[in-house]
Amino acid sequence: MSCKGLRVIKFPVHSKNFINNPGERLVNVTTQSPFRMTSQRQVILRELKKVNIHPTADDIYVMVRKIIPHVSLGTVYRNLEILSDMGVVQKLECAGNQRRYDGNPERHHHIRCIECGSVADVSPDMVTAFDFSPERIPSWHVVDHRVVFLGVCTACQAKEGGDLKA
Ligand SMILES: [Zn+2]
Ligand SMILES: [Zn+2]
Secondary structure (H helix, E strand, C coil): CCCCCCCEEECCCCCHHHHHCCCCCCCCCCCCCEEECCHHHHHHHHHHHHCCCCCEHHHHHHHHHCCCCCCCHHHHHHHHHHHHHHCCCEEECCCCCCCEEECCCCCCEEEEECCCCCEEEECHHHCCCCCCCHHHCCCCCCCCCCCEEEECCHHHHHHCCCHHHC
């Protein structure tokens, strides 16, 4: 999905944080509620989409600072949250202790390295055997699910001298 040429993307406001944040430029919160795709957000989104490493906010800050030298880490954090609320960025809640972001908003699964914490994509087509129905969790109202695989990445396997393959 490309946001090139888009100035304003309209999404329903569903984040209390966003409404309560007076620092953000909001237009007609009560009626149309468009989240503005500001030029700063465009840069963050573009840089995030360039990589598939699912970077942390700190990583994205380093990337964005090359283009907007005076941007602050707080601004990058805040804009990542807004881009996530807009649905153009995925926030990976299951990515270990550091929150990571994904420039691909489409539904897909992830695999996380238990050694170095790196995260890679797993296409939904590769998870055909996963069988789940929400009724199996009685008393909960299930709204969504995420599958996170754990493993040891290629680089970490190489570091361990191929012990795992023995
Ligand atoms: Zn690893
Ligand atoms: Zn991903």
